[in-house]
Amino acid sequence: xxxxxxxxxxxxxxxxxxxxxxxxxxxxxxxxxxxxxxxxxxxxxxxxxxxxxxxxxxxxxxxxxxxxxxxxxxxxxxxxxxxxxxxxxxxxxxxxxxxxxxxxxxxxxxxxxxxxxxxxxxxxxxxxxxxxxxxxxxxxxxxxxxxxxxxxxxxxxxxxxxxxxxxxxxxxxxxxxxxxxxxxxxxxxxxxxxxxxxxxxxxxxxxxxxxxxxxxxxxxxxx
Amino acid sequence: xxxxxxxxxxxxxxxxxxxxxxxxxxxxxxxxxxxxxxxxxxxxxxxxxxxxxxxxxxxxxxxxxxxxxxxxxxxxxxxxxxxxxxxxxxxxxxxxxxxxxxxxxxxxxxxxxxxxxxxxxxxxxxxxxxxxxxxxxxxxxxxxxxxxxxxxxxxxxxxxxxxxxxxxxxxxxxxxxxxxxxxxxxxxxxxxxxxxxxxxxxxxxxxxxxxxxxxxxxxxxxxxxxxxxxxxxxxxxxxxxxxx
Numbered sequence: 001x002x003x004x005x006x007x008x009x010x011x012x013x014x015x016x017x018x019x020x021x022x023x024x025x026x027x028x029x030x031x032x033x034x035x036x037x038x039x040x041x042x043x044x045x046x047x048x049x050x051x052x053x054x055x056x057x058x059x060x061x062x063x064x065x066x067x068x069x070x071x072x073x074x075x076x077x078x079x080x081x082x083x084x085x086x087x088x089x090x091x092x093x094x095x096x097x098x099x100x101x102x103x104x105x106x107x108x109x110x111x112x113x114x115x116x117x118x119x120x121x122x123x124x125x126x127x128x129x130x131x132x133x134x135x136x137x138x139x140x141x142x143x144x145x146x147x148x149x150x151x152x153x154x155x156x157x158x159x160x161x162x163x164x165x166x167x168x169x170x171x172x173x174x175x176x177x178x179x180x181x182x183x184x185x186x187x188x189x190x191x192x193x194x195x196x197x198x199x200x201x202x203x204x205x206x207x208x209x210x211x212x213x214x215x216x217x218x219x220x221x222x223x
Numbered sequence: 224x225x226x227x228x229x230x231x232x233x234x235x236x237x238x239x240x241x242x243x244x245x246x247x248x249x250x251x252x253x254x255x256x257x258x259x260x261x262x263x264x265x266x267x268x269x270x271x272x273x274x275x276x277x278x279x280x281x282x283x284x285x286x287x288x289x290x291x292x293x294x295x296x297x298x299x300x301x302x303x304x305x306x307x308x309x310x311x312x313x314x315x316x317x318x319x320x321x322x323x324x325x326x327x328x329x330x331x332x333x334x335x336x337x338x339x340x341x342x343x344x345x346x347x348x349x350x351x352x353x354x355x356x357x358x359x360x361x362x363x364x365x366x367x368x369x370x371x372x373x374x375x376x377x378x379x380x381x382x383x384x385x386x387x388x389x390x391x392x393x394x395x396x397x398x399x400x401x402x403x404x405x406x407x408x409x410x411x412x413x414x415x416x417x418x419x420x421x422x423x424x425x426x427x428x429x430x431x432x433x434x435x436x437x438x439x440x441x442x443x444x445x446x447x448x449x450x451x452x453x454x455x456x457x458x459x460x461x462x463x464x465x466x467x
Contacts, residue, residue: 012234019241026245048392049270052401055391056277059399063284066457070291077298084306091299091312096465098319101458106466134361142387142399146463157324157384160369184463220466 103156106222107147109184112191113216116179119208126208128177130162136181136200137161143193144186147221151175152182154223187215278401288455292325324383324454328374332449333417335363337430338405338440352437355406357390360397362426363408364388370420372410374451378402381454398456405440414445 073090080086099105114136119126137155140148148155150170155161159171167174183190191213194201201211303313320326337360340353364382367375375382380397382388388397395402410417421427422443434441 016237016241019245022245023241044267044394045392046266046270048394049267049274051391052394052396053270053274053277055396055399056274056281056401059281060277060284062399062456063281063288066455067284067288067291069457069459070288070295074291074295074298077295077302081298081302084309087302087306087309088312091309091316095312095316095319097459098316098323098325100460100463100465101323102319107460107463108466109460109463111462130365131358131362134365135358138357138361138387138389141385142389145385146460148385155384158368158373159384160365162365162369184460186462221463222466 103154103223106220107184108218108220109146110187110215110217111145111182111184111219112187112194113214113219114181114183114194115210115212115214116177116181116204117210118177119210128163128179128204128209132200132204132209133161133163133168133179136194136204139193139200140181140183140190144189145183146185148181148183149221149223151180152223154221182216182219182221184219184221191215274401281400285455289453292453323458324374324381325458327450327453328411329448329450330411331414331445331447332372332409332411332451333367333414333421334444334446334449335367335408335410335421336405336440336442336444337363337408340438340440342438344437348437352433353439354393355395355404355439357388357395359430360395360406360408361388363421366421366424366426367408367410367412367417370412370417372412372417374411376409376451378407379452381452383454383456398454409449409451411449411451414447418443418445 073094076090077087080090100107116128118128137148150161150168153159153170153173153175156171161168161170163169166176168176168179193199194213201213204211299313299316303310317326321328337355339355342353344350344353360377364375364377377388377397380386380400380402382397386398388395390396395406427441427443430439430441433439
């Protein structure tokens, strides 16, 4: 019997070619969908997105404070363009603010004191790691700390913090456990920020590192 | 005859594999859409809209601050030219502003780039090794400070002593601003000193292992010139005051 149409091997090749084309056609589409989902956070937990929104709202407030402040300074400067005494006064005020910021003068204010103790007894003594300390400090800054000291050593922009055996190196200085962290700032916010369930203090407690948070009406941070 | 039958079977198997593969791809292609319709899409879409709206507003405010600061510097320079006392104070203020991170700085330094793996983890993999965590950024910043960096930034955010680097699920926030990968950590300082010390540190070596094994991006480059943006935060404290 004579076959009608294409021979079998040609049909096979044709089908394979067609299928390969379709597979190839769909693959980039799939990759694009995955990428878009990552970029637009479509599958993220809404709680995380709400946290981001709250942070962005806080950022908006912070930027507004700076915008208003610089705008007022410009206006004052324009007003006092012929008044040298007023210009000097404004510059001196700005310099005082910056000296406080850069750690050149001692500061006082309300805040919290966190006392951290490692467990030295037992089969496996607990030890505060660099990561723990960096996380704790980051959470402190995020919840409104303005100035922080570790065992009396004030943290500045250039301060690194790390463990070297039993020593804790803060910038160029050395200190030891137990660690007393003083933080001037919004005491309620800082206290809440650190003690949220599953937060940094819970993590420390799970590893048998004790951390006590106390609110203090007047802390003094020098250096 | 047998050979013919065998090749026929082979053809059927190949066809089956191809059709199954095609079906799988089709299913995967449409699955996210179906899932999105099921898992809180409207809520997330709305939240993402709010998030992007706030980011736009913050970018506009940031640009306004940069413009206003430029205007103020110009006025202060003009004032400095007319009076000696104003001149000295303006100079002091410039130095203090730079120390407080309120000025953009350029100079030699290093750049560390970290990014999530482009490889999708299999069922037997721990997906945590395939993404960059906030802790990695904190550790790199800490290393840079330790080895003498004088100014640091992550993407467009200046990192000061009081900068927070935290996460909300998979999203990393620096200075309450959302960061998108790649995370480019720029540090001003001695490039040789910084690069040699960072590359020899245990933490960075672990990241390089993750790069080899899980294909995360982890690179360290020396640069003859890097620019670190100014902090846009207000310098004045709200709670802390000068001690008497």
